[in-house]
Amino acid sequence: MKLVKTLSKATLKKSACKGGCGECQTSCQSACKTSCTVANQKCENEKQK
Amino acid sequence: MVHIFKQLGYNIAMDIESGAIHILEDAAAEVLKLLTPPMVENCPEDVISQLKDKFSEKEITDAYSELYELYKEGMLFTERDYEINIPQEYPIKALCLHIAHDCNLRCKYCFAEGGDYAKGRKIMPFEVAKAAIDFVIEKSGTRRNIEIDFFGGEPLMGYDTVKKTVEYARSIEKEHHKNFRFTLTTNGLLMSEEVMDYLNKEMSNVVLSLDGRKEVNDAVRVGINNTGSYDRIVPKFQEFVKRRGGQNYYIRGTFTSANLDFAEDVKHMKELGFKQTSVEPVVLDPSSPFAIREEHLPAAFAEYDKLTEVMAEYKKNGDFFNFFHFMVDLDQGPCVIKRVKGCGCGGEYVAVTPDGDVFPCHRFAGMEDFKLGTVFGGELKQDIIDKFGESTVLKKKDCEECWAKYFCSGGCPANNYNANGDILKPHKISCELERKRLECAIALKAFEADLQEND
Numbered sequence: 001m002k003l004v005k006t007l008s009k010a011t012l013k014k015s016a017c018k019g020g021c022g023e024c025q026t027s028c029q030s031a032c033k034t035s036c037t038v039a040n041q042k043c044e045n046e047k048q049k
Numbered sequence: 050m051v052h053i054f055k056q057l058g059y060n061i062a063m064d065i066e067s068g069a070i071h072i073l074e075d076a077a078a079e080v081l082k083l084l085t086p087p088m089v090e091n092c093p094e095d096v097i098s099q100l101k102d103k104f105s106e107k108e109i110t111d112a113y114s115e116l117y118e119l120y121k122e123g124m125l126f127t128e129r130d131y132e133i134n135i136p137q138e139y140p141i142k143a144l145c146l147h148i149a150h151d152c153n154l155r156c157k158y159c160f161a162e163g164g165d166y167a168k169g170r171k172i173m174p175f176e177v178a179k180a181a182i183d184f185v186i187e188k189s190g191t192r193r194n195i196e197i198d199f200f201g202g203e204p205l206m207g208y209d210t211v212k213k214t215v216e217y218a219r220s221i222e223k224e225h226h227k228n229f230r231f232t233l234t235t236n237g238l239l240m241s242e243e244v245m246d247y248l249n250k251e252m253s254n255v256v257l258s259l260d261g262r263k264e265v266n267d268a269v270r271v272g273i274n275n276t277g278s279y280d281r282i283v284p285k286f287q288e289f290v291k292r293r294g295g296q297n298y299y300i301r302g303t304f305t306s307a308n309l310d311f312a313e314d315v316k317h318m319k320e321l322g323f324k325q326t327s328v329e330p331v332v333l334d335p336s337s338p339f340a341i342r343e344e345h346l347p348a349a350f351a352e353y354d355k356l357t358e359v360m361a362e363y364k365k366n367g368d369f370f371n372f373f374h375f376m377v378d379l380d381q382g383p384c385v386i387k388r389v390k391g392c393g394c395g396g397e398y399v400a401v402t403p404d405g406d407v408f409p410c411h412r413f414a415g416m417e418d419f420k421l422g423t424v425f426g427g428e429l430k431q432d433i434i435d436k437f438g439e440s441t442v443l444k445k446k447d448c449e450e451c452w453a454k455y456f457c458s459g460g461c462p463a464n465n466y467n468a469n470g471d472i473l474k475p476h477k478i479s480c481e482l483e484r485k486r487l488e489c490a491i492a493l494k495a496f497e498a499d500l501q502e503n504d
């Protein structure tokens with residue numbers, strides 16, 4: 001029986017190569033105006049997809 | 050750095066530097082808690098001896114072997130071995146347009162001092178909004194997606210300016226190779242059917258302010274004559290959402306120390322027929338009767354636990370319902386650069402007041418020390434822009450050892466400044482709440498994965 005299940009693989013390093021295009025939504029323009037939450041923003045870099 | 054926690058019955062381990070997340074059976078969780086890097090191939094004897102009363106030796110060594118495989122694959126105890134290159138230029142591509150420094154409500158926790166930001170009541174003339182559109186086109190460089198949030202006060206008090214601004218931006222976006230996305234935040238009081246249809250046509254997202262149950266909402270979201278707003282607003286929001294089709298919206302509430310049972314407010318929003326919600330903790334000076342202080346945290350945590358269970362139940366029943374602060378994208382989410390840079394306040398995102406003054410964001414509006422310039426030309430204060438642009442989570446000492454650093458990027462700069470006088474020093478209460486919400490959000494992802502597996 002497996003005792004560890006991976007929910008999400010290592011993604012951060014890979015994202016550093018093509019990231020930073022700045023096309024994604026600014027977090028305060030969604031619903032959040034008083035707390036900073038960035039991890040729920042969608043990537044909008046066409047090269048990343 | 051590895052963060053291990055238990056939520057919704059799942060043992061979860063997050064490998065912070067790689068971004069990997071694992072769900073662990075009890076034996077694996079207990080083994081992992083005893084480990085420090087570097088790992089060696091065989092399970093250390095002291096780990097076996099410490100756990101042998103709880104698990105069989107085979108379970109312990111099997112768990113260790115699986116963890117060791119993850120370690121070798123760069124998904125456990127990872128150290129960052131690459132540079133995060135933050136762009137040194139910060140083109141402005143998102144505006145919070147303060148259409149009205151005026152409001153037709155007097156919410157008791159309002160950070161904008163009753164809507165006028167303590168600067169006098171004003172509606173933004175179209176000439177200012179037009180200059181702001183020209184300003185963002187010029188300042189956004191090669192960025193294509195431009196975001197304009199109509200904000201206030203209550204922006205529908207300047208509805209005419211909103212309409213003219215949208216029309217102007219649309220008329221010039223193609224020639225400048227831009228794609229404008231408009232959003233609006235409203236308390237709903239001025240929503241006629243004509244306004245609803247207009248917003249549904251032009252706004253990519255609309256944020257509708259409501260705090261939940263009638264007694265909760267009406268205790269704080271009151272009119273100028275101090276009467277509650279719930280009955281005047283809810284039917285309009287319901288009609289608006291019905292007309293909106295599948296487009297984005299949020300029913301957005303604030304919880305305070307007076308409604309630490311805010312899961313009931315989220316449930317109430319669902320009962321009213323809303324499916325996209327956000328309920329955020331109020332941020333106020335600790336002396337305010339509504340402020341959330343350290344002593345309120347255990348109750349707030351317990352409420353997030355409760356809400357997580359409620360959300361899991363909705364998911365189990367195939368009932369679509371979204372809570373903004375439990376959204377997390379583990380696959381196609383933001384790149385590490387975005388995660389480190391954060392909200393973009395004072396860099397890619399700025400606020401424009403009705404007079405055309407530019408501030409780092411809506412929370413800094415009116416704070417003269419932070420005024421960057423105006424939309425009518427002239428240089429912006431580069432020293433302030435640089436200060437915000439450089440304020441990544443990597444510069445925040447208190448965040449170095451925090452497992453949540455790539456999810457919140459060191460918190461809201463305004464909250465940090467208001468609490469600690471320094472945009473680089475995180476607001477402790479916000480940090481505590483953010484970490485709790487993230488644990489809940491990730492546990493719900495584990496729950497979703499289980500549901501899919503058993504489908």
